Amino acid sequence: MTQTHTTPSNGAQKLAALPLDPEYAHGANNAIVHCLRLQPTETITIITDEACMDIAAALYHVVQEVGATTHVIVLEDYVGRPTLIMPQVALDALEVSHVSIFCARAQRGELAARRQMSDVVNRRRIRHAHMVNINRQIMMEGMRADFLAVDVLSQKLIDKARLARTITVKSAAGTDITATFSQDLKWLKTSGIISPDKWGNLPGGEIFTSPLRVDGTFVTDGVVGDYLCEKYGVLQATPLYIDITDSRITGLRCDNKELLEEFNAYTHTDENSDRVGEFAIGTNLAVKRAIGHILQDEKLPTLHMAFGHPYSEHTGASWVSSTHIDCVGLQCSIWFDGELIMEHGAFVFEA
Numbered sequence: 001m002t003q004t005h006t007t008p009s010n011g012a013q014k015l016a017a018l019p020l021d022p023e024y025a026h027g028a029n030n031a032i033v034h035c036l037r038l039q040p041t042e043t044i045t046i047i048t049d050e051a052c053m054d055i056a057a058a059l060y061h062v063v064q065e066v067g068a069t070t071h072v073i074v075l076e077d078y079v080g081r082p083t084l085i086m087p088q089v090a091l092d093a094l095e096v097s098h099v100s101i102f103c104a105r106a107q108r109g110e111l112a113a114r115r116q117m118s119d120v121v122n123r124r125r126i127r128h129a130h131m132v133n134i135n136r137q138i139m140m141e142g143m144r145a146d147f148l149a150v151d152v153l154s155q156k157l158i159d160k161a162r163l164a165r166t167i168t169v170k171s172a173a174g175t176d177i178t179a180t181f182s183q184d185l186k187w188l189k190t191s192g193i194i195s196p197d198k199w200g201n202l203p204g205g206e207i208f209t210s211p212l213r214v215d216g217t218f219v220t221d222g223v224v225g226d227y228l229c230e231k232y233g234v235l236q237a238t239p240l241y242i243d244i245t246d247s248r249i250t251g252l253r254c255d256n257k258e259l260l261e262e263f264n265a266y267t268h269t270d271e272n273s274d275r276v277g278e279f280a281i282g283t284n285l286a287v288k289r290a291i292g293h294i295l296q297d298e299k300l301p302t303l304h305m306a307f308g309h310p311y312s313e314h315t316g317a318s319w320v321s322s323t324h325i326d327c328v329g330l331q332c333s334i335w336f337d338g339e340l341i342m343e344h345g346a347f348v349f350e351a
Contacts, residue, residue: 011048011072018057023136027143028058031101031202032066034147035192036127040067042098047090047117049075049104055134056103071097075104082107086116094120103131108227111323121199122313128199133230133295142203142296145286147192150205153347154191154283158207160349162187164336167279169218169303171332172344173239177216179279185210186315191283198314205284205299210310210317211247214276218242218305222328224263225294225306232259233292242327249274249307263325267307272321277310279303281334281342290330297328302345304328 020028032038044063048056053074063070071093078087094100100121102114114132121128134143161167167179192204221239223229235256240263243251249267254260267274284299291297298304308324310317331345341349 010077011074012060012070014053014074015046015048015057015060015072018054020058020061021054024055024058024139027139028055028062030143030145030147031059031129031131032062035194035202035204036099036101036129038063038066038068038099043069043071043096044099044101045071045073045090045093045097047073047075047100047102047104049081051105052103052134055131055139058139059101059103068099082109083113084109086113091116091120094126095124097126099127101129101131103134106132106227106230111226118199125196126199127194127196129194129202130199131202131295133293134202135293137291138203138293138296141291142205142284142287142299145192145203145205145284147204150284151189151191151193153285154189154205154207157281157283157341157347157349158187158189160336160341161207161209161281166337168335169329169332171219171329173219173221173330174217174241175219175303175329175332177214177218177244179211179214181209182212184316185212188314201295201298203284203287203296203299205287206280206282208278208280210277210312210315211279214244214247214279214305216244218244218327219329220327222290222300222302222304222330223292223294223297224259225298225326226266226324228259228262228266228325229292229294232256234290235259236290236330240327244276247276266323266325269323270321272319273308273323275307275319275321276305277308277317277321277324278306278326280305290328294326294328298326300328300330300345301342301347302328302330303332303334
């Protein structure tokens, strides 16, 4: 086995001391070898926390086999949680890295810290895997996908999406929306094959853009994102109904009043927190059902939308927000300019 050149750190010692869980081997190898394509001559930074160290250790062991120079930062070694800032040691490590991974649990109020990290990633064009809230189930399901096949499907879908001016989405749960798009706003794919052009979540499998306009009702019977996801899980029993006019939330309904109150507060954090910033379609065929974790559930073949930050640095949107919360609807049917693309969560279009 090739020896890894590892920068001495307490974090690296912690991961090296943990055994490789054989159930994580497939997903970890997918991440390092196939998705990030790490090379022995490169430097990688792994940012993790105490909650996800077992998975970070699996990633670390595969990195050892590749032989890349490695920086490891365990967040709790440097900051209390939740944290408003990314530790400077992590930002410094990213400055000299070709590849990076964020493998940690999301906590309330930490989006700003993650944005500090992504600012460096974007500026330096690092191949970055975002594995926020990764867990055992995701490592054994979504991370075991054939990401080359996911990439092929995603490319075929995005080629069609880039030509569409109007997309209509409906579901049996009550979703009925119409979205319009501008050629000035870019569609992107994060299929799991990560390039310097755009960092990606792992597991990967989606195409997305910032829409020009969205109108109608979107029923979130899957999950909502950020820290609310872990708290409320799958929402099929108590869906969140979101009324939208000209891309802004105009009404919210949900039998779970606590969720309703928290979601309403989240989407009124700043002047654009209630605005549709992301319109996305999942393409990971290894994901079969919602499990209550946004990292995987947003890759489910269906529609998800996010309110808040529109990834303007990539989509070309002219506005920003300090928040971003994804909402997943289940078993959607989708039409591109009247052409049926997906029926009840299953792709039906011809390439």
